[in-house]
Amino acid sequence: MTDPIIAERVNAFVAGLGGIDAVRELSQVEILGARYDAGLAWVHHPEGLGGYDGDQTDQALVEAALIEAGVPEPDPFRNPLGTGTIIPTLLQHSPRELCEQLFKRAWTGEEIWCQLFSEPGAGSDLAGLGCRAVPETRNGVEGWRVNGQKVWTSYAHRAKWGLLLTRSHPELPKNQGITVFVIDMEQDGVDARPLRQATGGAEFNEVFLNDAWVPDSQRVGEVCDGWNVTRTTLMHERMAIGGRSDGREAGRIGVLAKRWRENPDLHTPAMTDRVVGAWIDVEVARIANERIRQLAKRGQPGLEGSGAKVVFADVNQNAARVLARIDPTQTLLFDDWQDELQSSELRCSSFSYLRSRANSIEGGTTEILLSQIADRVLKLPREYSIARDTPWKDIPR
Ligand SMILES: Cc1cc2nc3c(=O)[nH]c(=O)nc-3n(C[C@H](O)[C@H](O)[C@H](O)COP(=O)(O)OP(=O)(O)OC[C@H]3O[C@@H](n4cnc5c(N)ncnc54)[C@H](O)[C@@H]3O)c2cc1C
Structure with a gap:
């Protein structure tokens, strides 16, 4: 049975759009945009960021109430990494202004996201990544110049934004010198090349970053706190x-x-x-x-x-x-x-x-x-790792 408070919220949402027949006339993006504005996107988010500060467990109840009211279900694959993993990360580690700028179009699927983590030499050993970020001011704006290569980057060929892991401080041990950014994938200097998979599809890419640039305002978390964010x-x-x-x-x-x-x-x-x-x-x-x-x-x-x-x-x-x-x-x-x-x-x-x-x-x-x-x-003994305290730049590779 639908929770009465949630049913009331959903009914008010449908009524606010002019009733269920009017809702059915809308496009998926319009419906999702309206849900975001009404706090019925990610319900546990704060107000103004797609939620009503609700409980995480309310989400399933809200989805069920929307279906019961006749609201068309959205495509769950419209922006899988954006909605599934990256937005929760930004919510936890980014300033509110960045969240306000990015969340709505991620939710509606108007802007696709990708996750620029794995590299040819850093997959399972992700903390060993080498994509370099060095501070560089461009046009008077503080930021970072980025050079390196990523691989297996799902949806990079369609993405507007990427969550990017970089090596900002090579003189520190590998887990300590990582900084994370939101990077604009549509700029010069970012080249995404699809890779054909065994299925015949090409959902992931190799991505070359060649003097790409990110403003410091798009940093996620503190400088060198990237492993925590990751x-x-x-x-x-x-x-x-x-x-x-x-x-x-x-x-x-x-x-x-x-x-x-x-x-x-x-x-x-x-x-x-x-x-x-x-x-x-x-x-x-x-x-x-x-x-x-x-x-x-x-x-x-x-x-x-x-x-x-x-x-x-x-x-x-x-x-x-x-x-x-x-x-x-x-x-x-x-x-x-x-x-x-x-x-x-x-x-x-x-x-x-x-x-x-x-x-x-x-x-x-x-x-x-x-x-x-x-x-x-299980608290079994940890695998020995020679690299744990060694500066990243001194690790043989
Ligand atoms: C469909 C698909 C989508 C992906 N999308 C993304 C994406 O969007 N963004 C992104 O950044 N990455 C993505 N990846 C990459 C994925 O995260 C990596 O492939 C994965 O982490 C493994 O890294 P690797 O391929 O370098 O393998 P390796 O790390 O080279 O591992 C090779 C083999 O050795 C084993 N191995 C390695 N180290 C150890 C160890 N210490 N102990 C025991 N066994 C070990 C592994 O289990 C594996 O079987 C995607 C991969 C796939 C298949």
């Missing part, structure tokens, strides 16, 4: 990937269950065992994630997000594998080479299978996340 983004990223709130039998497992139900030839003991096993694993993960979300304190997930991400990768890859087995003809059919910002995972089982391989890599590999859990949750 950890916030990574926690949110793992929760966004692993802790998704799809309903029962949503997505890939729904397709799998439907195909199995509709095809009696598949009802052999061996295939039934595989399908039911995959279904149970996905369902257990879904219920566990629901519990994690209820425990999450005001949008700041902890290491439970890493656990959720490890489990998600495993169950999703298994579901894709079983789908490929029950649907071998489909699996051999390749999709076209388009890559739109949309829910593409159900396009065909070959795409689905190939894309699922990335689940245990993107957002931190399963090996690295298991090590983190061993180290920080």
Whole structure:
């Protein structure tokens, strides 16, 4: 049953736009813009930044109330990194003016965001990154000149903004000399080149930064506090990937269950065992994630997000594998080479299978996340690292 206070907010929102028929005439951007202005975007945000200072757990209730009122659902993939990981980071680490400037168009999807973290020499060992930022005043404005290369940068070819990790102080140990900025991706000096993936799509890029520039007003957090900022983004990223709130039998497992139900030839003991096993694993993960979300304190997930991400990768890859087995003809059919910002995972089982391989890599590999859990949750001895106290510039590479 809908919470009466939330229902009242939603009804007032719909009435303010002239009633549900008028709302249905609006574009997605217009509806989302109105939601932002009414505090019905990220409800736990402060007023004026898309929220009403509500509880994190109100979000699902608001979404449900909007659907019940007949408001069209937005595309969840309109700006996945912006809405899933970067905005929560900026909320925690940026001044209010920067948030006011950027949040609304990120929410509506008018401005796409990317995450410029990984480099050819810094993936799992992200703190070893080398993209250099040096102070440089341009046209009387204090800022930073940036040179370096990033890789695997999802959506960089469409992005207006990027969250950029730089090495500002090479003389400090690797975790201590990092500074984070919001960079304008449309400037000269930023070159995003799409990389073709095994799926045929090209959702990520290599990005070359060649004398690019960012004003100091777009710095996120303090100078040299970038690792702290980065950890916030990574926690949110793992929760966004692993802790998704799809309903029962949503997505890939729904397709799998439907195909199995509709095809009696598949009802052999061996295939039934595989399908039911995959279904149970996905369902257990879904219920566990629901519990994690209820425990999450005001949008700041902890290491439970890493656990959720490890489990998600495993169950999703298994579901894709079983789908490929029950649907071998489909699996051999390749999709076209388009890559739109949309829910593409159900396009065909070959795409689905190939894309699922990335689940245990993107957002931190399963090996690295298991090590983190061993180290920080189970308190097992930490991996020895020679580089922890060595100035970054002296680390052999
Ligand atoms: C679909 C997709 C989208 C992505 N999008 C983005 C993006 O938008 N922005 C961005 O910055 N990055 C992005 N990435 C990059 C991703 O974060 C990295 O690929 C990932 O962190 C691993 O880094 P790497 O590829 O350099 O592998 P490496 O770090 O070279 O690791 C190679 C292998 O060695 C293992 N390994 C490495 N170190 C250890 C260790 N200490 N202990 C045990 N095993 C270890 C790893 O688990 C892995 O299996 C994306 C990746 C994918 C697949």
